[in-house]
């Protein structure tokens with residue numbers, strides 16, 4: 646078993662790897678490494694990965710529920726503990742909000758056709774029922790899925806939990822999971838059977854440039870899924886936790902004019918711009934990058950569930966509760 650200090654260093658570095666590989670946005674997701682039969686080290690709750698160091702990593706005792714560290718442990722420590730309890734040989738656990746696994750976690754899981762090699766590489770795959778992030782209900786549902794023997798869990802309407810014997814295996818499984826889910830995802834506009842008008846990036850940029858003086862920071866994206874969704878619907882509802890939290894219960898599409906986009910951004914943090922993509926109102930580049938990634942993911946998820954005719958919107962209460970908690974609490978944590 647590696648030393649606690651070594652484990653803390655690996656976990657801090659893995660958090661940044663999670664962000665850089667776009668398996669998460671902002672401070673979502675979490676990483677842990679086993680240090681004993683009932684103990685592991687885990688990332689703190691709500692801290693940005695760019696500034697995270699080994700000193701921020703928390704030592705958690707799953708038996709007593711006690712923890713040591715200068716920061717509170719991840720709110721998802723329960724699902725990590727469940728993974729280590731289920732698999733004695735588990736050495737590393739990551740929770741992601743990865744795009745395509747999140748889409749398949751919404752719909753189409755029963756249509757996944759994995760080869761024997763893919764199934765073996767993942768260590769088995771299962772879909773767990775929904776529970777609010779950090780809740781006992783979520784932990785119970787993930788625990789039930791882990792009990793099937795699967796090491797890759799799609800957490801419905803949330804993300805994924807991946808278990809490995811070490812960091813290398815856990816990350817390889819996360820990337821393999823994204824690969825097989827992307828292949829099965831209908832959120833790629835080209836598979837939606839309709840032509841996608843590739844945006845005139847300059848038209849979107851012209852709108853952003855004209856609005857820039859009125860906002861602290863504007864980010865934008867012309868990801869094909871945002872264009873396709875802007876053409877398909879005037880509003881989409883949150884199907885995934887992190888959209889509800891960082892964008893809100895609804896994402897609206899408005900006409901491609903500076904006036905319409907500017908007006909929408911007075912009350913919304915992200916807006917789809919018809920035929921062009923999406924614009925996000927942020928405090929800085931990191932915030933803007935997170936918002937554009939979540940907007941792209943929400944659109945991929947919408948196109949996927951729309952193609953399968955299987956919408957799974959979050960309940961009004963859950964979506965608004967997560968938005969409230971995010972604005973009042975979680976969004977304030979990033980800097981520690």
Ligand SMILES: O=C(CO)[C@@H](O)[C@@H](O)COP(=O)(O)O
Nearest residue numbers: 673674675690691719720778
């Ligand atoms: O979605 C959430 C938090 O809202 C969690 O599942 C996770 O992604 C991030 O939680 P922590 O920052 O680790 O407490």
